[in-house]
Amino acid sequence: MERIGPILILEGPNHSKVPYSRSLFLDGSEKVLIDSGAEAKTLLDLKQEKGMELIINTHYHPDHTTHNHLFPDVTKWINPIEFETSRTVEGVARANAIYQEWGADGVEKWEKTLPLELIENLSGISGTYDYETEYRFGEVKVIFLHTPGHTSGFSCPYFPDLGIAFVGDYDMTTFGPWYNGTDGNIDDFITSGERLLTLDADTFITGHQKGVFKKQEFKAAMEKFLTIIDKRDEMIDQYVRNGLTFEELTEIGIFYPKRTLENPLLKTWERSGIRKHLVRLGYIVSESSRELVKLK
Ligand SMILES: [Zn+2]
Incomplete structure (x- = not known):
């Protein structure tokens, strides 16, 4: 696992490809996990060795909340926009366009295919963080930027003192931008992507596959990524x-x-x-x- 100052970058299986994702572990005097899509064993070992006070989810998607259920005794927060929707199967079905495309019958069918953990991962979330507000976990300062588009509540944790941004689903893969839920929005996706380029940061960590980008690389990758929309x-x-x-x-x-x-x-x-x-x-x-x- 890679370390940048007090931040550990934790890989998910298969280069953090969906249905997994990369996680960050804030290893200051307070231990905080951001997203739980990394390898289960890595997460469990870390908790055992260092402790874990809080899990923060950038958004409700199953590949970023994958292993929430392994930590029933750890407090979990999500962004304020998705707190309500993510707590019910009905809410998730609506946000994922299942209702829109197939109606109530489709939702019913889909519910039957849901793994139990998926429901546990979301129902265990008990609180929210505020956007655009500086939090301090031990000596680590972080601001959850509201970067809608991928989902309406999607946030990117930004560490101003370290010049690091965790850009999650701005993953720069050849698949391209994902905004396909009913809570996704193409124009917002572009605006938020452009905002990320204005950050005073030199290290951009994606949630899937590629990994760590320096500023110039990230800028070039973003242009290419957003072009896929056109x-x-x-x-x-x-x-x-x-x-x-x-x-x-x-x-x-x-x-x-x-x-x-x-x-x-x-x-x-x-x-x-x-x-x-x-x-x-x-x-x-x-x-x-x-x-x-x-x-x-
Ligand atoms: Zn997502």
């Missing part, structure tokens, strides 16, 4: 001009590889993601989903 716009616009219906659009594999769209959850996010781009491009999806109408 590419999706162009691709979808072209398909609509060629006469494809909404249903046909959702079978191509614009976000996810076509072969993975048999997975109902990925199909859900493929649909909701395309919907967002259609709105952005000025189309409306008619009730019957057969026709796409340009508004402007």
